[in-house]
Amino acid sequence: MADPIMESGPSLTAKGNLVFKETTRLRFFGIPWPFTHYQIYENDLVVIKGLLNLDEDDCYLYKIADVNIKRTLGQRIFGLSTITCFVASDASGDKIELKNIKHGKEIKDFLLSQSEACRLRRRTVATQNLSYHDGHHHMDEYPGMDHGVDLNHDGIPDDLQH
Template identity: 35%
Template sequence: MSAKQYIWKDRKRILGMPISFTKYSLTQDRLFCEVGLLSTKYDEVLLYRIRDIGLSRSFGQKLLGVGTIILQSSDKSTPVLELKNIKRAYEVKELLHQQVEEMKLARRVRVGEYMGEHSPIDDIDKDEDIEA
């Protein structure tokens, strides 16, 4: 079994320093979040399921050089994932965007956007070619 090749790794920062027990990591196809010391919770999101990437920076975060990346996904167990107090947040957001788009192209995922609260979120069409 081969080791994971990480594209990016960081920790949630407290006062700009990586001293928390929250770790984030990115591979070619997944984003991982590990929270806790004695009792640990592990979350992961397949990149092709990410629908929207946002960035939030409070005044305090700006002073400390960090930001929070907010990911909206079609993953049922993790519909919203916040990467809190990340160093170089804008650069990481752009890296995530690039990886998400690469995974959607690689998996031939087509995302349809619908109006209304109860409409389907994703229209995933992997093996079927649509003719106009």
């Protein structure tokens, strides 16, 4: 079966390699229901919905702050899962759901680890407050250090590591 939306060379390389490709399945019987497709690349999560009119929604993996997996009894019987990706600052909203898919645990683990790897590559810090230390700042403990500088490029300012 051909991909729902054809992609050109430059868009494929920007997204990275395709790692997972899933289709929403019927909750009962686990039969593929071809109206929603999920493509997970090294750098992007793509949700394609529709049969005649297609709606494609991309989300950079570095924007995924957390990932949750749920498996109802019916889903467990047929080996399905629903993954919820909590997204920071995306036009899709604050979460993206991948409903009734196979390989849920593997996809959840990949999304969680790859989103962190993408943040580190882009030197992007998630929506965490890294300057919080027991309710007050300890900046005076490091005289002469430039506050907020990240010399080792790990995404955390060096004055906050000790």
